[in-house]
Amino acid sequence: MRIAALIVAAGxxxxxxxxxxxxxxxxxxxxxxxxxxxxxxxxxxTIRVVTSRDKFAMVDRLGAEHAxxxxxxxxxxxxxxxxxxxxxxxxxxxxxxWIAVHDGARPLVSPDSIAVCAxxxxxxxxxxxxxxxxxxLKRGNERLEAAESVSRENLWGMETPQIFSASLLRExxxxxxxxxxxxxxxxxxxxxxxxPVRLVENREVNTKITVPGDxxxxxxxxxxxxxxx
Numbered sequence: 001m002r003i004a005a006l007i008v009a010a011g012x013x014x015x016x017x018x019x020x021x022x023x024x025x026x027x028x029x030x031x032x033x034x035x036x037x038x039x040x041x042x043x044x045x046t047i048r049v050v051t052s053r054d055k056f057a058m059v060d061r062l063g064a065e066h067a068x069x070x071x072x073x074x075x076x077x078x079x080x081x082x083x084x085x086x087x088x089x090x091x092x093x094x095x096x097x098w099i100a101v102h103d104g105a106r107p108l109v110s111p112d113s114i115a116v117c118a119x120x121x122x123x124x125x126x127x128x129x130x131x132x133x134x135x136x137l138k139r140g141n142e143r144l145e146a147a148e149s150v151s152r153e154n155l156w157g158m159e160t161p162q163i164f165s166a167s168l169l170r171e172x173x174x175x176x177x178x179x180x181x182x183x184x185x186x187x188x189x190x191x192x193x194x195x196p197v198r199l200v201e202n203r204e205v206n207t208k209i210t211v212p213g214d215x216x217x218x219x220x221x222x223x224x225x226x227x228x229x
Contacts, residue, residue, distance in 0.1 A: 006102070010084040020210075026223045035049070037114065130159055131156065132201065159202055
């Protein structure tokens, strides 16, 4: 099983206030850790990074440094995440049998977790890393007050990578683009096409870097992993 991987790294980092993908985590940038993790997984055959054109030179350098021959090219992203993924899909060779999509802002993903997700996808055609929701959930009102409780039963937080049969993902995205529907991940696109997606419980931390505090936590986790290696 050889997978063509897309790393989505075209966001504006509005909530962070600076480019989170270039933030330092234990000697590497956020994006460098994401590239390196995918490259270290045997199931990943090629890697493309979907990003803004002004980051091409930086990403080319990271790809050469951390992925070597697995890094293929940069692809210019779109205005929304699903449009960036669509552009990435168009750049992947038609012969590819499997496609993984990973958020560049998830630097903590491990090669072992990626491999487990890949095996689940090979059995079902579609799989995604995820975690069981542990927090107490509340729905708020327009005054930012807790209005009601939301049951955690059978609730999962979605992660990446999300791995699919290439034909399935291409068909799902063709339908999404034709309908003008907005989706925030590939699981949503494939679900809209009527195909089930296997949830693969990730027992490792795989946080998405969103606010400055996430960088502090991710840096500590990566330094601890390095110390235990």
